[in-house]
Amino acid sequence: MQRALSKNLTNNRHGGRMSNKKEDYKSSQLYRIRHSTAHVMAEAVLEMFPDGQVAIGPAIDDGFYYDFDLPRSLTPDDLETIENRMKELIKAKSDFVCEEVSAEDAKDLFKDQVYKLELIEGLESGNLDDDGNPTDEKAPITIYRSGKFVDLCRGPHVENTSQINGQAIKLLNVAGAYWRGDEHRPMLQRIYGTAWESKDELKDHLWKLEEARKRDHRKVGKELDLFSSNDEVGQGLILWHPNGGMIRHQIERYWDDQHIANGYDLIYTPHMGKASLWETSGHLGFYKENMYSPIQIEDQEYYIKPMNCPFHLHVYKSQLRSYRDLPLRFAEKGTVYRYERSGVLHGLMRVRGFTQDDAHHFCRPDQMPDEIDFTLNFSIDMLRAFGFNEFQAYLSTKPEKSVGDEKMWRDAEAALEDTLIRMGIPYEVDAGGGAFYGPKIDLKIKDALGREWQLSTIQFDFNLPERFDLSYIGEDGKEHRPYMVHRALLGSMERFFGVLIEHYAGAFPVWLSPKQVMLIPIADRHNSYAHEVAAKLKKAGLRVSVDDSSDRMNAKIRNAQKQKYPYMLVIGDREMEEGQVALRRRSGENPGAMSVDAFLALALDEIAQKI
C-alpha cells in the first residue's frame, strides 16, 4: 500500500480521492468566458490609453484580472467607463481568432509591448509559459485576435464575443500588483472583474460579496465589541475585549479538555529565549527576517519567540526518554510574535502577535502512521465542534532542497496520504511544496459562504530532532532518534476567531456566545422578578443580562437582537404571576411562555449539544 502511494506521489498522478476541481474549471466554458472578458477589457483600456502597456490577464476563481502599465492611476469612474465600453465591444460580435506565429513575428507584432516581449523571450527559451510560469515543455507561440486587440495568449477562448453575456460582467476594483509578483520589478495596475454566464449568477455573486462585506470580522467585531487594535499599542496587535475574551475562554476551555482527554500534556513556555537557542534551532539562519530585534539582558541577547518548537524540544530533552514513554504529545497555546510587513496586516486574520494552538508529538518510527491518523482525526473532530463540516486537504511533499534521508520522507508522505485516503478527505498534492524539514498536510475548512480558510497544519520535522539531538532509549538499549510532528489545529486563536466571526456572522452558537440570555421586563414593576430569574440562571452557569432601562420592550428586543443574544426572555404581568418567562429566539422564533426551569433545561441542553 505504502509503496503504491509513494509511487503515486513521485509520479504526481492525481488519482483516487484527489480532487481535480482546478482542471475541471480550466476546461470549462466559464473559464473561457472569463479569460475572453479579460481580453475585451484590455481592448477597452488600450482604446483609452493607446500608449498603455499590457502585461498578463488570466481568469481566476470567480473572475479575471488584467495588469496594465498606464500613464496615470485609474479611478472608480474609469472602471465604469471601461465597463461600458466593454459592453459595446461585446455587442460587436467579434471572433476570437487563434494564430500560431514564429518568435520573430511575435516580437514584431508586440514590438511596443515590453512585457509581451519579455514573455515571448520566455516562451522562446522554452522555460516559461505565457503567464511567465516555469514549464518543462516548449509551447508553440500563439496569439489571439478579437476586435482590434491582439494578445499573446495560449487560450482557450470563446469563439465569439457574443458568447460573453454583457449583462453578466462587472469590474470590481483596481489594485497595485508587481510585474510577475516581484517587488523589485515595476508596479502595475491590476483591474479585477467578474464574469458569469447569466445575469442571475452575477447577481448571486455580487450578493455573496455583499454578504461577505456584512459579516467582515472587523465590522462585526466592532458592532459586538469583540476586539480592537489601537494606534498607540501598535499595528497587528490585538486587544481582546470582554466579549471576545469570553469566546476565547470558551474555545480554550474546550480545547484544553479535549487535549487532556486525548493524551496530551499541557505545557507552558516563555515568551523569549537566548540567541543561542535560536541558533541551535536554526531560526536565526532561516527565519530571522520574521523575528524582532534582540533584547539585551546582562550582555546576553534574547529574542521574542516566533515559534514554540525549541522550547518544546527542551521539555522533551529535560529527561531521558524510553521507547515506552512514546508517543509524547506536548500542547501549548503559545503566543508568538512575527514581523509582518505593514501592508499585509489584516484584522484578526494576519497579525504580528498571535497565539498558536500548538503541539509537538514525539514518536517512534513504527508509531508514526498511527500518530498521523490520530492527529488528523483529532483535528477534524475539533473543527467539527466549532461548526465546520467541509474540509479540503493539501499535501505538500519533498522539495529539492531538504534535510532528512529519502526513506524518512517517503514513509512520512505515505503515512500522510494514507490517512487522507482512509478518512475520505478530498486532497490535492503540492509536489515539492513541503518545507525543507518535512512534508505536511494543511487542512482548509469551508465556511458558511463556501470560502476556504486554512486552519490546521500537520508538519513533519526531520530537522529539529537532529539539531537538538533528541533521542530515546529503544528496546535494544540503544539511543534512537524520535520522529517529530508539529501541529496546530485551529491555527491561531486570532485567525480562528476571525473565521468563526465570519462563519456565524456574529451569531455564535449558544455555548460560545459571550452573552447568552437577555431578560426583558416589560415595565418597571417586572424588574425585580427579572433580576430574581437572572440570579437563578446565572447560578446554573448561564451568561445573563437584564435590560432594566426605561426603553420600551420593542426597543429592548431590537437591542438584544442586534447584540445577537441567542435567547431573549420577555417578562410581563402574566409571566410574573405564573413564575414563567416568554422565550424569543435570535432567529425570530417565538416559543412563548414556559417555566423558568423548562427554559433552563432547554438552554443547558442546547449548550451541551453545542448548537
Added chain:
RNA sequence: GCCGGCGUAGCUCAAUGGUAGAGCAACCGCCUUGUAAGUGGUAGGUUAUGGGUUCGAUUCCCAUCGUCGGCUCCA
C-alpha cells in the same frame, strides 16, 4: 515594504478655502410599555499627527502614523 484610496463626535456619515453638522449611542427628564427604534432636553470635536502655502486650511501641498483594496508572504 510597494501602488492606489481613505482618516471629521463613542459609532455611521454631512459640510469643501471664510473659524464644523445630523442620526444613533451617552447623560438628565417624561412615558410604564406584550415581540426589531415612545418622547423632550443636555453634553460631546486642537477635523489622525507634524510641517508648509494662504489674510484665512477640515478643505490645497509635503511628511509621519493608522486604515482599506491588492502585490508578496503566511497561523
